[in-house]
Amino acid sequence: MSSLKRRVIQFIAAIAILILLLIVLFWIDALLPILIFIAIVMPFVIGWQILFDQVQPQGKLAWLLTVFFIPYFGAFAWVLFGRTPRRHRRIKRTSTEIRMLRQAIESEQIETSPDLVTAYPLTRTLEKLGATGADGHTSTKLLVNGEAKFEAVLQAIEQATDHIHLQYYLFRTDEISLKVRDALIKKSNEDVTVRFLYDGLGSQEIGEDFIRPLRDSRVHVEAFDPVVHPLLVFNANFRNHQKLIVIDGRIAFTGGLNVGDEYLGKDEKLGFWRDTHLRLEGPLVRELQQLFVENWLYAGHGAREETWDLFADETNLPRYFVNEPQGKNGATQLLVTSPGQDVTIRDGLIRLLMEAKESIWITTPYLIPPPELLAILEVASKSGVDIRLVVPGKGDEWFSFHASEYYFEELLKRNIRIYKYNRHFIHAKTLLIDGKIALVGSANFDFRSMYLNHEMMIAQFDTTSIQELHETFLNDFEESIQVDWAMLRKKSTVKRFAEAFCHIFSPLL
Incomplete structure (x- = not known):
């Protein structure tokens, strides 16, 4: 339009x-x-x-x-x-398509080997809680901040030879967004199949002017639960917050960064933007491919031209679900949460936090923890575990920022250290336990990510990127100001009122 x-x-x-x-x-x-x-x-x-x-x-x-x-x-x-997710019903045809897809690729799904279970017993526990099987031959590379992420993504897009699957919660129409879009158009014109999926609310600024060049170049475009849909009242609250790119079934990207100039630090209000993304290559990419295809089938409502067999019949299965093990690299698993009773990420997070013996380090832009997670942190702190939370020094959303700061006093009482990122905004969603177990993905440490959004996290055990994540945490601590009681006592009455008021609505944020 x-x-x-x-x-x-x-x-x-x-x-x-x-x-x-x-x-x-x-x-x-x-x-x-x-x-x-x-x-x-x-x-x-x-x-x-x-x-x-x-x-x-x-x-x-x-x-x-x-x-x-x-x-x-x-x-x-x-x-x-x-409205609760039980009123958010998939179209019947879509459910059938997804069921057929899962049956077709059942043999392609990862099974955790006995060796990995012996080395990392928690992988079996996470699998029982709803995670995928764990793989020991998926390479992982940490991409710190926007420049590293977009450089790697654009390079991978340029090298694509068969297909590109791209899915984002927020996709702007600014300089970097146009650069990514034009890269997709270029590959589509070179006969690479491109599918572009965006969240209907998060990417609402995308209009026909932005989409038309994609469609004209034969790029397939779908919106996940568009807000202009007649059933708006059933789906507006349940957003797809995942960020995912799968290229040729071999390379995948996921993490905290969406697509927009602010992720390169070009927003005048927020300034420098600190974030974390992850590049994966190997068998776990098949699980990420399945996630994208299921979201795609849902968004297209099982449209006749985009059915399950286009991705997973005998001809297309080896094209989209590639099995190319990399070198031995600890263990990786995918955790996915959907609105409703699916709380795999929350349950997995609780189990991982319970495992901590020495340290729990968390970065999150929105600190609105459900009571059960707050209780786990309290018990861990009383047990002598070093707990550190890195949160933004400046917020991008007024309500969430003040609701998060309301928890500071409660956390300090529990001897939990809080670091306000001094280079303004930190958007990374990461967890590091004892320097050996990590989570990187799209989920925030808040109610919405645990219960209402479609989210994804990559669990890692002794992978090469864990040491990289450890270094980023140390750098973030150096770049932050540690919150203490003196800082809290200096809060104005207006500030305290704003925090208390926003806290009332924290379960809705």
Whole structure:
């Protein structure tokens, strides 16, 4: 949709809303009793639904208070963002397609070898909690910050010979975004199959002007749960926050970075942007390929031209699901979480935290921990484990930033060290336990990532990139200011009020 056309539509919508408002004001005397009746009844109707939702008690309480004390706003917000995932049903054909895909590639999925289980017993535990099998021959390379990530991604795209699968939560339309888009167009024109998947809410600035050149070059484009969909009220709250690229079924990229100029430190407000990504090559890429294909089939609703057999019949299976072991490299596993009862990342995180004997180091841009994770950290701290959290010195979202800082006092009471990144913003989602076990991926240390988003994390045991991650943590500590009680006592009353207010809504963020 062109910019002019969009502005015309927005102008017409504004006029329509103004006319509707005038009509409501004109008839307000007649409508007032009806509006009061609705404001009284509606909270009880929605409240009944909230009571039986399978969500955390804190989330229920926050929604109930919002709906009862701000009826119209609360009801609108709940319909848009509060419905539980059990109301988020896949289209029947899509479910069938995904089931057929899983059956076709069952033999290609990784099985954890007895040797790996002996060396790393936790791999079997994570597998029981929902993770994939563990592989000992997948190479991993840490990509620190935007320049390293985009350089590696663009180089891999340029070298692609068969297909490129790209999926992002947030894809801008700025300089680096156009550079990546044009690289995809170039490869598509060279007869490389390109599939471009973006989240319908996170990448909402993508319009027809951006997409048309892709489609004109035969790039396949899909939006994951677009917000303009008629079923908006069922899916707006359940976003696909994963970042994933799979090239030729051999190379994959995942981690914390989306695609936009701010990830290169070009945002005037945030300045330097600290982040972490991961490049993988080897058998685990097959599991990442399956994740992309399932998301693709869902986004396309099982469209006739993009069915499961296009990826996994006898002809296409070796094309998309390549098995090329690399050198021996510890163990790697994929953990994936989807909205609903699937809490693999949360359960895996709890189990890994319980394993810590010496240290737990975490970087997260949004520190809004569910109570069970906070309790695990408290127990670990009392056991003498060195716990350090690296959080942003400057926030990109006002609500989340202040809600995160509310927890500082509670964490300091538990002897947990907090480091505010002094080069402004840190967006990495990483965990390092005892310097031997690591998680790198898209999930934040908050309610939303644990329960509402589609997320992914790569678990690593004694891989070559763990030492690289250890070094990045040491650098982040050096670049940070450690929070102490003197800093907390200097908080103004306004600051304390803002944090307390935002904390009330933390289960909704």
